Amino acid sequence: MKTQSIVVIDYGVGNLFNVESACKALDLDFLTTTDPQVVSNAARILLPGVGAFRPAMQRLHDGGLIEPLRNFVTSGRPLLGICLGMQLLFSTSEEHGSWNGLNFIPGKVVRLHEGAAASNSQVKIPHIGWNMVNRSPDHPSQSVLDGLPAPISVYFNHSFMAVPVDPNVVLGHCSYGENSVASVIRHNNIHGCQFHPERSADAGLRILYNFAHLDGLGSTHTGGY
Numbered sequence: 001m002k003t004q005s006i007v008v009i010d011y012g013v014g015n016l017f018n019v020e021s022a023c024k025a026l027d028l029d030f031l032t033t034t035d036p037q038v039v040s041n042a043a044r045i046l047l048p049g050v051g052a053f054r055p056a057m058q059r060l061h062d063g064g065l066i067e068p069l070r071n072f073v074t075s076g077r078p079l080l081g082i083c084l085g086m087q088l089l090f091s092t093s094e095e096h097g098s099w100n101g102l103n104f105i106p107g108k109v110v111r112l113h114e115g116a117a118a119s120n121s122q123v124k125i126p127h128i129g130w131n132m133v134n135r136s137p138d139h140p141s142q143s144v145l146d147g148l149p150a151p152i153s154v155y156f157n158h159s160f161m162a163v164p165v166d167p168n169v170v171l172g173h174c175s176y177g178e179n180s181v182a183s184v185i186r187h188n189n190i191h192g193c194q195f196h197p198e199r200s201a202d203a204g205l206r207i208l209y210n211f212a213h214l215d216g217l218g219s220t221h222t223g224g225y
Contacts, residue, residue, distance in 0.1 A: 006043070019048050040071060051084060
């Protein structure tokens with residue numbers, strides 16, 4: 001059965017092929033668009049992203065997408081940011097300077113530390129490859145992580161990470177050298193994955209499925225996957 005429409009925002013910096021392939025594999029009712037009006041009318045929004053913070057924010061601005069995104073979030077409808085798309089949800093970024101984000105979630109984006117891992121080997125930046133995400137101790141029962149074991153193995157590709165002001169928005173984290181990476185976040189109707197669910201096999205598909213069935217503030221519809 002198809003779900004409500006998901007609008008995937010195309011602003012020139014997203015991994016659209018893999019995102020669209022994952023949505024098709026789940027038989028989701030989705031639409032990829034650059035149209036601000038379509039964004040305004042969406043039932044739920046998926047904001048992908050790869051690359052650097054400042055150019056991504058500039059592309060959202062140039063495409064007339066920032067105000068529709070703000071209105072959408074205010075309405076309480078679900079939004080999911082992926083990788084850079086998650087980082088854009090925060091207040092500021094330190095990537096190659098100091099830049100303002102969408103400011104939907106108070107916090108900043110900082111560079112990963114290159115300190116030694118537990119094995120005393122130096123971690124490499126960017127963080128590329130599979131890593132284990134553990135749930136936070138007070139993780140709620142209704143989120144994009146519903147129905148998944150703990151921990152889960154997912155695919156990362158990033159050099160920066162988000163640091164929320166409120167640690168309670170972090171639903172899952174992974175360790176990478178000295179870094180504790182906020183890997184899954186939720187703030188009211190706003191959700192984010194630092195990793196790429198569209199490249200994370202069955203666990204990633206389950207996350208996208210859960211998002212497609214979320215009500216505004218995070219509760220999920222019942223149903224099989």
